[in-house]
Amino acid sequence: MTFQRAWSRGAIYFVLIAFAAWYLMPIYLMLITGMKTFDQVNIATMWALPRGISLDGFSQAWVKVAPNFKNSIMITVPAAVISAFIGSINGYIFAKWKFRGSNTLFMLFLVGMFLPYQGILIPLVQTLMALGLYGSIVGVIFVHCIFGIPITALMFRSYFAGIPNELVDAAKIDGCGFFGIYRWILLPIAFPAFAVVLIWQFTTIWNDYLIGLVVVSNPRLAPVNVAVQNLAGTYYTQWQVQMSGALIAALPTIIVYLALGKFFMRGLLAGSLKG
């Protein structure tokens, strides 16, 4: 019995470790490739460890993607902050100021999460052109804020719904109005919700490719994932540059995930569409 148990425990760990290796393999490959000198980079010895540490691949890729990396920061940070703020207000209203039809309205908002962006790209580009936002970083921020409305409203609504109505009612009796309740009662305790939403939006917007590609036609203004894809096209044979560029593009979100995993996990569950 104990032998059998030890065997099954061993099997469980074997499967878990095998999958861990599978999930880590691409990162391993990106790291060792980036650390090789140019003369070591050979597709036939792809899996071989680098002889010594060189940063040739990274530095060459960095020169190519640095301006776009900066664009991504300029896009992602404001867009995440603005959409989190909008989401906190909308979530507050949907959770605490229910009116006739507000639940139906909320459902209509949620439909936006299912929308494949291709479904709205043609009028979107026309509208951005009419507004003078097409081709600019402000335009990309604007689009991310709009399409962040459904998911951020969902996340904040779930969080605020968990806060007792008695608290809100007590504040009303003490003379707080619509803004007072938000400012003095909900905002001070909303830190975890803001962390979850900011991380979620940061990750989503940083990792976006389609909106960046369509809204900004000038490659110098494009976000980093567009640049990485362009690297893959123009440096087709120098695959170590592609790999290093990909790792650079992936680092910010990986760091956020490792540092703030708890909030990231909560975002995963909240983002799983359960209201």
Place this chain on the structure above:
Amino acid sequence: MPVSRSNEAAATSGGGHAAPVRAPRRRALRFRGDLAIAIVVLMPSIVAVAIFIYFFIAYTFYVSVVKWPTLLPDYTFVGLKNWINMFQDMRFRIDMRNLALYALGFMTQCIVIGFLLASLLDQKIKSEAVFRTIFIFPFAVSGIVTGVVWRWLMYPSAGLNQLFGLVGLDFLKSKWYTDPTWGILAVTIASAWQFSGYVMALYLAGLRGISHELKEAAAIDGANTWQLYRRIIIPLLAPVTFTAVVLTGMGSIRVFDIPAVLGTGAAFSTDALAFHMFQLTFQSNKMSSGAVIASVMIILAGFLVGPYLASLQLEESQ
């Protein structure tokens, strides 16, 4: 609605002490005023959603039934001509077949691997947090990065094939995404690498919600592990599976980044609807043809939105 009524009730009971007659009414009015403020504050978002989601969807459908063959708008009504042409288009047909294969491969891998890993992690594993962190982290990585790395991992003369050769598993060697028939399934390996950890997290949360008493009771009744999963755990996790199906289904309809990296492949074997739509609209300027594919994608997404909203409504009413 219930809430506004309870506002008034609270106002009445709260104001009862100080000014029995007038204060409650003033408060009640004030709260109705606050509700109006709430609606006004919500209004910009309502307008944005109405325009950028609903009006735009309608507009896309409209573009799909007009002429508009170039960059310059041409709103001559042509009925279903664009649709009929598209449904006869070879690339579109391959895209639909690719979607079916992609959905099958992607959903199966995510759900099977996600459930397997969650069940294993639920067995009081040492360093569970480390495994969990590793399994989920690809979700933090973009589709483009995933595509770039997996293009080299599945490069026929390198990557995994080379690795299999090194350890003597040559029978596992494959053409991956360069296979002219089954290339799209190789794409699902890359996208499942990215997304299966997310599904694992959903199942793990679901498993943690199942009470120990239930499992113990089943064990006392003589259920073996297989029966426990078959009769108790899997049925109880049905809502999680539903969510996973909706999410991976959505992912299948909108997949764009990885095909954008890999290219359409020989005979469009790694093409996707979203990529075809992008090329038609923004590279060939065939607006109306692009709008047809966009409309098809919206309709497909609709098949997932409907059941999801229904389930949500059910949950709210309970």
